[in-house]
Amino acid sequence: xxxxxxxxxxxxxxxxxxxxxxxxxxxxxxxxxxxxxxxxxxxxxxxxxxxxxxxxxxxxxxxxxxxxxxxxxxxxxxxxxxxxxxxxxxxxxxxxxxxxxxxxxxxxxxxxxxxxxxxxxxxxxxxxxxxxxxxxxxxxxxxxxxxxxxxxxxxxxxxxxxxxxxxxxxxxxxxxxxxxxxxxxxxxxxxxxxxxxxxxxxxxxxxxxxxxxxxxxxxxxxxxxxxxxxxxxxxxxxxxxxxxxxxxxxxxxxxxxxxxxxxxxxxxxxxxxxxxxxxxxxxxxxxxxxxxxxxxxxxxxxxxxxxxxxxxxxxxxxxxxxxxxxxxxxxxxxxxxxxxxxxxxxxxxxxxxxxxxxxxxxxxxxxxxxxxxxxxxxxxxxxxxxxxxxxxxxxxxxxxxxxxxxxxxxxxxxxxxxxxxxxxxxxxxxxxxxxxxxxxxxxxxxxxxxxxxxxxxxxxxxxxxxxxxxxxxxxxxxxxxxxxxxxxxxxxxxxxxxxxxxxxxxxxxxxxxxxxxxxxxxxxxxxxxxxxxxxxxxxxxxxxxxxxxxxxxxxxxxxxxxxxxxxxxxxxxxxxxxxxxxxxxxxxxxxxxxxxxxxxxxxxxxxxxxxxxxxxxxxxxxxxxxxxxxxxxxxxxxxxxxxxxxxxxxxxxxxxxxxxxxxxxxxxxx
Amino acid sequence: xxxxxxxxxxxxxxxxxxxxxxxxxxxxxxxxxxxxxxxxxxxxxxxxxxxxxxxxxxxxxxxxxxxxxxxxxxxxxxxxxxxxxxxxxxxxxxxxxxxxxxxxxxxxxxxxxxxxxxxxxxxxxxxxxxxxxxxxxxxxxxxxxxxxxxxxxxxxxxxxxx
Numbered sequence: 001x002x003x004x005x006x007x008x009x010x011x012x013x014x015x016x017x018x019x020x021x022x023x024x025x026x027x028x029x030x031x032x033x034x035x036x037x038x039x040x041x042x043x044x045x046x047x048x049x050x051x052x053x054x055x056x057x058x059x060x061x062x063x064x065x066x067x068x069x070x071x072x073x074x075x076x077x078x079x080x081x082x083x084x085x086x087x088x089x090x091x092x093x094x095x096x097x098x099x100x101x102x103x104x105x106x107x108x109x110x111x112x113x114x115x116x117x118x119x120x121x122x123x124x125x126x127x128x129x130x131x132x133x134x135x136x137x138x139x140x141x142x143x144x145x146x147x148x149x150x151x152x153x154x155x156x157x158x159x160x161x162x163x164x165x166x167x168x169x170x171x172x173x174x175x176x177x178x179x180x181x182x183x184x185x186x187x188x189x190x191x192x193x194x195x196x197x198x199x200x201x202x203x204x205x206x207x208x209x210x211x212x213x214x215x216x217x218x219x220x221x222x223x224x225x226x227x228x229x230x231x232x233x234x235x236x237x238x239x240x241x242x243x244x245x246x247x248x249x250x251x252x253x254x255x256x257x258x259x260x261x262x263x264x265x266x267x268x269x270x271x272x273x274x275x276x277x278x279x280x281x282x283x284x285x286x287x288x289x290x291x292x293x294x295x296x297x298x299x300x301x302x303x304x305x306x307x308x309x310x311x312x313x314x315x316x317x318x319x320x321x322x323x324x325x326x327x328x329x330x331x332x333x334x335x336x337x338x339x340x341x342x343x344x345x346x347x348x349x350x351x352x353x354x355x356x357x358x359x360x361x362x363x364x365x366x367x368x369x370x371x372x373x374x375x376x377x378x379x380x381x382x383x384x385x386x387x388x389x390x391x392x393x394x395x396x397x398x399x400x401x402x403x404x405x406x407x408x409x410x411x412x413x414x415x416x417x418x419x420x421x422x423x424x425x426x427x428x429x430x431x432x433x434x435x436x437x438x439x440x441x442x443x444x445x446x447x448x449x450x451x452x453x454x455x456x457x458x459x460x461x462x463x464x465x466x467x468x469x470x471x472x473x474x475x476x477x478x479x480x481x482x483x484x485x486x487x488x489x490x491x492x493x494x495x496x497x498x499x500x501x502x503x504x505x506x507x508x509x510x511x512x513x514x515x516x517x518x519x520x521x522x523x524x525x526x527x528x529x530x531x532x533x534x535x536x537x538x539x540x541x542x543x544x545x546x547x548x549x550x551x552x553x554x555x556x557x558x559x560x561x562x563x564x565x566x567x568x569x570x571x572x573x574x575x576x577x578x579x580x581x582x583x584x585x586x587x588x589x590x591x592x593x594x595x596x597x598x599x600x601x602x603x604x605x606x607x608x609x610x611x612x613x614x615x616x617x618x619x620x621x622x623x624x625x626x627x628x629x630x631x632x633x634x635x636x637x638x639x640x641x642x643x644x645x646x647x648x649x650x651x652x653x654x655x656x657x658x659x660x661x662x663x664x665x666x667x668x669x670x
Numbered sequence: 671x672x673x674x675x676x677x678x679x680x681x682x683x684x685x686x687x688x689x690x691x692x693x694x695x696x697x698x699x700x701x702x703x704x705x706x707x708x709x710x711x712x713x714x715x716x717x718x719x720x721x722x723x724x725x726x727x728x729x730x731x732x733x734x735x736x737x738x739x740x741x742x743x744x745x746x747x748x749x750x751x752x753x754x755x756x757x758x759x760x761x762x763x764x765x766x767x768x769x770x771x772x773x774x775x776x777x778x779x780x781x782x783x784x785x786x787x788x789x790x791x792x793x794x795x796x797x798x799x800x801x802x803x804x805x806x807x808x809x810x811x812x813x814x815x816x817x818x819x820x821x822x823x824x825x826x827x828x829x830x831x832x
Binding site for chain 1: 695697710717720721723726759760761763764765767772774775776779783787793794823
């Protein structure tokens, strides 16, 4: 079986090379049959990688410990779902998943465009398959997943495997990496179309129209992946943090930020024919940041709890990035004439300029995160000593930037395209500003003195007001005109322009997340050694350690504390935080107990029994106000993304503004 | 030869029961928790000394105990951080020092933002600089020709705001 798997990868590698050569030669020499043949090779690559992946998954499920990968990443006692998840639990398997997803995306691209964009497609395929060749090189020659455990001249299986890292044996971890990879890999599609458009000197925005949905879906997957990771960290790492600014977490955030900037600035190109070069730069940056993120995770260049083992992969990625960035930059520079703006900025008080500022702030945030992530490497190179850049740095730098971005989220929809008058701005800003002021005053009255929390919650009210006003104005007009109730009118309004109102829902999701982030300013925690039966307090809650029990199952040993939670003298619930020691790896983990509520989460971690007095349990108790709003915001964000993907009921055409009259360089022909 | 399962279980249970809380005890001191939040755990977990959840962490546990000793001796925060830096190097601090080359870490993100802002302002100036200083000479304020364009602009704007 493993021979067939390895052979499939090797054949896929050869076919991918053929697809690149066939596409380029077919396009240059105008040989359509060669292009067609290259397209079919893409299906072949997908089939072969499906076979290879299937064999690896089968080996994991049946615990075929002759394979080094299976022995290192799974064991017999693991539940089947985690055996399956072990596919991406290690370096070799996750690289195979990367390749398989890329081949799947490529096959879908070829199929959905089999009768469209015939000039561009060979170049799109060239980019897709060149990237595929790179990853297949890693699969076939650098990190092969089908190595067998060889002892002497024979092949020998071990009795049991080492098991998947216990921290990864959690349900969100089973789907977090594939979601993130669907995002990472997916961004290559709009990038490939952008390059195809540049090479073939396509007039207009064909590549943008074709890839708008791809970009949005991919962005959605990336968002899901990031939030699942945050949910995992919150529930598994035992200290209640959902974002630790770990280099690998940052690596997933960087392309998400540039992709968000792209999704905004692309509207300028569609509606006004502006920012064409900028959009090329953004989509290219997004793709290369995806590759850079993969490089960070796998090269060991920065220390991270999420990183795979240190390997020689780094040089391969550096080479790929250097060649790719050089070629892309060269191509954009050569095609600047085709990327000229069709309109100009006419006023600082315009939607266009708000998009510019939005992009600036997003990019500043991206730069700040990238800079902080790479600063330890820079200091080591310059000063010879590695410094640490942790959460305190990232929070100090990114909180003001994030708040400004939140402000722009509210401002953007209030400003008209081209230009806004002061009067219209005053009218538009009146109620949102009132909401901001009232929120801040009320919070101050309730003795909230945290500056950032006040600004953040005030801005959340400000942006919410702008979004509600947008829905209200449109829905009310429809409701009056069509004599329908306001709720139905809101649905009708959203259906008429799903992209616009779906976008507002996404903004609302971001606002809810900011409410959740702001709650961190009011976190409380304590660590206590408590005798069995004794009580301790935190905030309005009282905790009683009722019992400590232990036991085992085939996978791990466990010990848990039963803790009664009361509030205001009334019993609320029992929580059972647990410690585990996994037998295969002898690695201990914490299973925290969380009582989730809209206003605050009660979060308990059982650190074990005291060393000095055996009847005392050490309990870490935390109160996390508003944290549930992060997850609610995520669902609203997802809902908004799905709404954006639904075709609008009314097809709008956006006439690009021509410069006419006295400002025109030449008279406009009529 | 197969391992004795009982021996393994006894060992694991002993590990679970007696050694879990080794590094947790100092954390019952609030100041140790606060100081530990500003120190980087170098075991590879990438968390703070307070937050590191690795049981029996070879790095966080001794540092927590040392912090507790220093706190009980009445040492000031400044002195505690200085001792930590002397013992473990700058890498133990969770944020770069605001001095010398390390100051760059703080300055650069905002310098990048300022550079971007300057670029946008220059772009706006460039666009506005290309506009004529006076209003168009060839079209009268109330001419039908201008009215036609105004009407078209209004229609375009209405479409764009949909």
